[in-house]
Amino acid sequence: MPATVGPMRAVVLTSYGGPEVLTITDVPAPEPGPEEVLVDVASTAINRADLLQRMGFYPEPGPKKEHEIPGMEFAGTVAAIGARVAGHAVGDRVMGIVSGGAYAEQLTVHERQAMSVPSPVGLPDAGAIPEVFITAYDALVLQGGLASGGWALVHAGASGVGTAAIQLVRAIGARSIVTCSAGKVAACRELGADVVVDYGSDDFVDAVRTATSGIGVDVVLDVIGGDYVARNLASARFDGTIVQVGVMGGGTAEVPVGDLLRRRITWIGTTLRARPVEAKIAVSQRCAADLLPLFESGSLRPVIDRRMRLDEIADAHEYVASNANVGKVLITI
Amino acid sequence: MPATVGPMRAVVLTSYGGPEVLTITDVPAPEPGPEEVLVDVASTAINRADLLQRMGFYPEPGPKKEHEIPGMEFAGTVAAIGARVAGHAVGDRVMGIVSGGAYAEQLTVHERQAMSVPSPVGLPDAGAIPEVFITAYDALVLQGGLASGGWALVHAGASGVGTAAIQLVRAIGARSIVTCSAGKVAACRELGADVVVDYGSDDFVDAVRTATSGIGVDVVLDVIGGDYVARNLASARFDGTIVQVGVMGGGTAEVPVGDLLRRRITWIGTTLRARPVEAKIAVSQRCAADLLPLFESGSLRPVIDRRMRLDEIADAHEYVASNANVGKVLITI
Numbered sequence: 001m002p003a004t005v006g007p008m009r010a011v012v013l014t015s016y017g018g019p020e021v022l023t024i025t026d027v028p029a030p031e032p033g034p035e036e037v038l039v040d041v042a043s044t045a046i047n048r049a050d051l052l053q054r055m056g057f058y059p060e061p062g063p064k065k066e067h068e069i070p071g072m073e074f075a076g077t078v079a080a081i082g083a084r085v086a087g088h089a090v091g092d093r094v095m096g097i098v099s100g101g102a103y104a105e106q107l108t109v110h111e112r113q114a115m116s117v118p119s120p121v122g123l124p125d126a127g128a129i130p131e132v133f134i135t136a137y138d139a140l141v142l143q144g145g146l147a148s149g150g151w152a153l154v155h156a157g158a159s160g161v162g163t164a165a166i167q168l169v170r171a172i173g174a175r176s177i178v179t180c181s182a183g184k185v186a187a188c189r190e191l192g193a194d195v196v197v198d199y200g201s202d203d204f205v206d207a208v209r210t211a212t213s214g215i216g217v218d219v220v221l222d223v224i225g226g227d228y229v230a231r232n233l234a235s236a237r238f239d240g241t242i243v244q245v246g247v248m249g250g251g252t253a254e255v256p257v258g259d260l261l262r263r264r265i266t267w268i269g270t271t272l273r274a275r276p277v278e279a280k281i282a283v284s285q286r287c288a289a290d291l292l293p294l295f296e297s298g299s300l301r302p303v304i305d306r307r308m309r310l311d312e313i314a315d316a317h318e319y320v321a322s323n324a325n326v327g328k329v330l331i332t333i
Numbered sequence: 334m335p336a337t338v339g340p341m342r343a344v345v346l347t348s349y350g351g352p353e354v355l356t357i358t359d360v361p362a363p364e365p366g367p368e369e370v371l372v373d374v375a376s377t378a379i380n381r382a383d384l385l386q387r388m389g390f391y392p393e394p395g396p397k398k399e400h401e402i403p404g405m406e407f408a409g410t411v412a413a414i415g416a417r418v419a420g421h422a423v424g425d426r427v428m429g430i431v432s433g434g435a436y437a438e439q440l441t442v443h444e445r446q447a448m449s450v451p452s453p454v455g456l457p458d459a460g461a462i463p464e465v466f467i468t469a470y471d472a473l474v475l476q477g478g479l480a481s482g483g484w485a486l487v488h489a490g491a492s493g494v495g496t497a498a499i500q501l502v503r504a505i506g507a508r509s510i511v512t513c514s515a516g517k518v519a520a521c522r523e524l525g526a527d528v529v530v531d532y533g534s535d536d537f538v539d540a541v542r543t544a545t546s547g548i549g550v551d552v553v554l555d556v557i558g559g560d561y562v563a564r565n566l567a568s569a570r571f572d573g574t575i576v577q578v579g580v581m582g583g584g585t586a587e588v589p590v591g592d593l594l595r596r597r598i599t600w601i602g603t604t605l606r607a608r609p610v611e612a613k614i615a616v617s618q619r620c621a622a623d624l625l626p627l628f629e630s631g632s633l634r635p636v637i638d639r640r641m642r643l644d645e646i647a648d649a650h651e652y653v654a655s656n657a658n659v660g661k662v663l664i665t666i
Contacts, residue, residue: 225590225591225594226590229588229590238607244590244593244594245594246594247590247591247594250590251589251590251591252587252588252589252590252591253587253588253590254585254586254587254588255562255585255586255587255588256584256585257558257559257562257577257580257583257584257585257586257602258558258580258584258585259602260577260600260602261558261577261578261579261580261602261603261604262602262604262607263602264601264602264603264604264607264608265601265602266599266600266601266602267593267599267600267601267602268597268598268599268600269590269592269593269594269595269596269597269598269599269600270594270597271594271595271597274571274595274597275597
């Protein structure tokens with residue numbers, strides 16, 4: 001049952017705009033519902049969607065809350081449990097995705113949406129796992145159908161999702177062709193990318209043709225959109241899949257629909273946050289089953305560019321916007 | 334075992350161009366392989382892809398044959414069987430899809446790709462079934478996931494695929510919003526369309542919003558592409574699917590990728606003819622299991638605009654190109 005409903009520190013959006021709108025306030029702590037756990041948050045991490053939300057372009061789904069607290073992932077310790085909670089106990093180390101509320105000292109989440117923290121990963125570092133590994137696994141494997149022996153084209157290889165994707169592809173016995181800027185080529189290679197393309201100097205379509213003997217990749221994982229779309233279509237094999245998880249390069253694109261048709265390509269747009277609770281639980285449970293053993297064995301690990309404190313949240317947003325990071329920017333609470 | 338290898342009449346493409354290149358010639362009849370049946374063709378039917386093939390834009394997949402005979406579907410009677418054939422006997426009434434070769438008195442096909450002709454349907458009319466019912470069922474249900482209670486948006490409702498789709502949607506307990514030209518509205522309604530939109534005077538996006546209370550359709554079945562693409566995205570519900578089976582409205586399109594992403598839409602390009610033999614067999618077997626009972630019960634029937642003879646094939650191509658038909662143009666052999 002609920003333990004404390006004391007005040008907690010949290011980043012509350014009272015207006016939208018630049019990083020300066022991210023101010024820390026005392027607000028009432030949330031109370032867990034009967035199937036929820038209350039988590040003492042050890043860490044959260046920055047996602048690009050957080051920057052959009054801060055600017056007012058990506059409000060939290062669902063009815064408007066009294067306090068709009070950003071933050072889509074967390075790691076921490078169970079502080080209290082609801083009356084019907086069966087799978088977690090006070091003191092458990094948990095991590096997971098949420099629709100919002102993770103830039104705070106405490107949050108509540110459905111118990112089946114909270115995954116156990118793998119033993120080799122410490123708190124707070126586990127806060128860098130949920131969003132990017134769930135996004136990459138859901139996109140590449142659950143939606144894209146990538147399997148051993150296959151090829152994936154992963155854009156923005158040094159991003160949070162990119163660094164998770166490179167490791168995942170390697171861990172399941174598939175192969176990756178990864179794009180990134182010149183300064184991040186070495187990092188992508190170290191993570192296990194089979195082919196790394198500096199997008200400033202080389203064409204990824206050529207690289208795909210060479211690596212796959214002209215066949216194309218099974219799955220494209222793209223956060224860019226824009227003028228990458230037509231080139232993604234040219235990179236996918238017959239019956240291949242393109243999974244679009246972002247549109248950083250532009251929200252519209254000229255698309256050769258005839259190529260989509262002739263090559264029987266499936267192009268999937270997807271996001272995690274707007275999914276209903278049952279879908280978030282389902283993907284969390286699936287990722288817990290399929291991925292936690294790979295963290296236990298050391299095949300996967302969170303990639304953390306830097307650790308910052310909650311009171312540095314504005315600087316952290318600016319740093320992520322600058323695109324200088326390799327992997328995640330973690331916020332310790 | 335092979336019965337006769339005598340000459341047969343067939344339309345052989347010796348050059349590409351207008352309908353005048355469709356000339357009838359005597360060529361050697363094909364011999365069935367060990368798992369194939371030889372079929373005395375009672376009928377074939379015209380598909381838009383045949384017109385593209387005639388113009389040289391859509392060659393039959395696979396190694397070039399000595400005689401390029403168009404024709405992607407057939408109905409007829411088994412005349413001979415290969416040594417390992419187990420599921421068909423001489424005299425059986427069969428129908429099916431093929432990569433080519435159906436504009437001819439005889440053809441060979443893998444025995445498991447040949448479906449039984451449902452008893453209420455006569456020869457030659459069964460030749461109007463395979464392409465459009467397999468295409469529509471594969472697109473709407475097998476790839477699009479349409480189920481009872483759902484909504485489908487079907488473009489070109491009076492086309493062969495459209496007339497099959499309208500019936501299928503109704504037969505599985507789902508509902509359809511159908512676009513067509515003014516003169517074909519009544520025909521679409523008679524086939525069972527729930528909402529019919531005259532594309533010349535009304536906006537199908539509005540019609541979808543009204544019919545689905547703003548939610549959108551589960552599946553869009555589109556043969557148009559071009560400027561329909563953005564409007565298809567606006568018509569699909571969250572987690573909806575767009576299945577692209579043609580690009581009659583243009584091979585490129587300006588696409589709002591952000592909409593694809595935000596609404597988690599899956600956009601699938603698909604064709605039947607270029608699939609490998611195992612995929613053609615699989616979809617034929619699945620359609621035989623799922624659809625033949627619906628033909629037996631009378632829920633489904635071939636929609637035939639007119640019946641023409643093989644020596645009228647050039648006129649038949651011109652007629653299909655004119656877009657005046659409601660349903661299929663059948664060619665009796």
